[in-house]
Amino acid sequence: xxxxxxxxxKCAFADNCGFIRLPLVITTPHNMEALNGSxxxxxxxxxxxYFGYDSSKTIYGIWMKGxxxxxxxxxxVIFNSSGSINxxxxxxxxxxxxxxxxxxxxxxxxxxxxxxxxxxxNGGYLATACADPLYITVKDSPWSPSINVPSDxxxxxxxxxxxxxxxxxxxSPPELTWTLQQDxxxxxxxxxNGTFTIKIQENITLSDTHDGYNISxxxxxxxxxxxxxxxxxxxxxxSYAPKDTSxxxxxxxxxxxxxxxxxxxxxxxxxxxxxxxxxxxxxxxFNVSVGQVFSFCVTERGEFYCMATNDLGNQRSS
Ligand SMILES: *[C@@H]1O[C@H](CO)[C@@H](O)[C@H](O)[C@H]1NC(C)=O
Ligand SMILES: *[C@@H]1O[C@H](CO)[C@@H](O)[C@H](O)[C@H]1NC(C)=O
Ligand SMILES: *[C@@H]1O[C@H](CO)[C@@H](O)[C@H](O)[C@H]1NC(C)=O
Ligand SMILES: *[C@@H]1O[C@H](CO)[C@@H](O)[C@H](O)[C@H]1NC(C)=O
Ligand SMILES: *[C@@H]1O[C@H](CO)[C@@H](O)[C@H](O)[C@H]1NC(C)=O
Ligand SMILES: *[C@@H]1O[C@H](CO)[C@@H](O)[C@H](O)[C@H]1NC(C)=O
Ligand SMILES: *[C@@H]1O[C@H](CO)[C@@H](O)[C@H](O)[C@H]1NC(C)=O
Ligand SMILES: *[C@@H]1O[C@H](CO)[C@@H](O)[C@H](O)[C@H]1NC(C)=O
Ligand SMILES: *[C@@H]1O[C@H](CO)[C@@H](O)[C@H](O)[C@H]1NC(C)=O
Numbered sequence: 001x002x003x004x005x006x007x008x009x010k011c012a013f014a015d016n017c018g019f020i021r022l023p024l025v026i027t028t029p030h031n032m033e034a035l036n037g038s039x040x041x042x043x044x045x046x047x048x049x050y051f052g053y054d055s056s057k058t059i060y061g062i063w064m065k066g067x068x069x070x071x072x073x074x075x076x077v078i079f080n081s082s083g084s085i086n087x088x089x090x091x092x093x094x095x096x097x098x099x100x101x102x103x104x105x106x107x108x109x110x111x112x113x114x115x116x117x118x119x120x121x122n123g124g125y126l127a128t129a130c131a132d133p134l135y136i137t138v139k140d141s142p143w144s145p146s147i148n149v150p151s152d153x154x155x156x157x158x159x160x161x162x163x164x165x166x167x168x169x170x171x172s173p174p175e176l177t178w179t180l181q182q183d184x185x186x187x188x189x190x191x192x193n194g195t196f197t198i199k200i201q202e203n204i205t206l207s208d209t210h211d212g213y214n215i216s217x218x219x220x221x222x223x224x225x226x227x228x229x230x231x232x233x234x235x236x237x238x239s240y241a242p243k244d245t246s247x248x249x250x251x252x253x254x255x256x257x258x259x260x261x262x263x264x265x266x267x268x269x270x271x272x273x274x275x276x277x278x279x280x281x282x283x284x285x286f287n288v289s290v291g292q293v294f295s296f297c298v299t300e301r302g303e304f305y306c307m308a309t310n311d312l313g314n315q316r317s318s
Pocket of ligand 6: 160185202203
């Protein structure tokens with residue numbers, strides 16, 4: 001019947017993500033996020049099994065988009081490596097003979113978000129990777145970079161601080177800048193899922209001055225007609241031994257016997273210090289009080305100092 005022929009033609013064209021399942025297997029990240037106006041590199045390899053694939057014949061790589069139902073709403077061909085169809089100016093940079101279907105979307109737009117199927121045509125071998133669709137989502141705002149600092153920072157430690165940003169297109173990566181040195185080591189890494197990350201890193205030797213220090217990192221993604229920037233900030237929390245430990249006396253100056261004096265100790269430390277007061281006498285040095293403030297009734301002249309202590313060390317006052 002006419003209907004039968006019509007269905008047959010539809011099936012042959014849309015190849016079956018309906019019922020004919022030829023075994024074409026592709027490896028892509030499965031789900032990819034892109035930035036509107038930027039580019040996207042799809043890492044892709046394919047594998048052909050069982051059928052009459054002949055690498056001496058021309059191999060055409062085809063991308064198809066969308067499609068819900070192969071009869072009434074089949075996926076449409078948007079790219080054919082023969083050059084006959086290229087709706088989105090894609091560039092297949094992978095070598096199809098090496099089963100590499102890596103493809104570049106030079107200018108991806110919000111309207112391109114969809115599911116995509118890869119197809120190979122090679123002589124009589126026609127196969128679509130129906131079971132391995134690639135889902136592409138397109139966002140309008142860039143990804144915030146992530147700053148990585150080890151936990152539990154202590155002074156004198158040497159640590160590696162990194163800032164990394166998701167990189168949809170390794171040959172057009174975001175520009176990373178941060179409040180640490182600009183000549184930091186820069187590298188692009190390939191993630192196990194086939195996406196890329198660009199990273200800058202720097203080693204810093206920590207001191208108490210780094211406590212409360214803000215590191216901000218920004219990722220500027222090139223897009224058509226400008227850049228899109230996202231920023232991340234982290235505040236360092238660094239533990240350090242007591243610093244600037246000093247003692248004060250109140251009232252100051254000459255004190256009469258029988259009156260009260262108050263000795264007070266101050267210090268900068270993280271975590272906050274404990275204080276101990278010592279008295280130096282001709283019989284030795286004695287621990288006379290614990291606590292920041294030491295009040296007592298004066299009977300004779302004396303020499304005192306305080307000591308501030310935390311887990312990282314101690315320091316005495318004059
Ligand atoms: C791929 O891996 C990177 C880094 O591990 C991760 O940030 C990204 O979300 C992953 N993407 C997908 C689609 O799983
Ligand atoms: C995507 O970018 C284009 C310009 O490159 C712009 O016209 C369009 O409005 C953007 N889409 C969204 C959803 O912002
Ligand atoms: C792809 O292009 C080749 C060569 O022009 C052609 O034989 C083939 O039918 C095309 N396939 C699709 C699905 O457009
Ligand atoms: C496709 O990409 C290759 C490698 O990046 C480049 O040399 C070539 O000019 C690109 N072709 C087009 C049509 O953009
Ligand atoms: C596929 O080709 C791309 C270049 O377009 C290359 O970067 C990638 O390493 C190749 N993948 C494999 C598995 O050879
Ligand atoms: C930073 O420290 C790491 C690990 O301690 C080391 O492998 C790396 O070579 C150092 N980098 C620089 C630039 O000193
Ligand atoms: C670091 O950032 C926080 C919050 O944005 C701010 O309150 C603080 O003053 C900043 N510290 C420095 C040293 O700039
Ligand atoms: C985009 O950022 C680059 C540096 O990453 C800069 O050279 C260029 O001027 C910026 N373009 C616009 C339009 O802001
Ligand atoms: C000082 O004496 C108190 C109470 O006897 C004791 O708990 C503390 O450990 C002593 N501190 C030092 C530094 O000797």
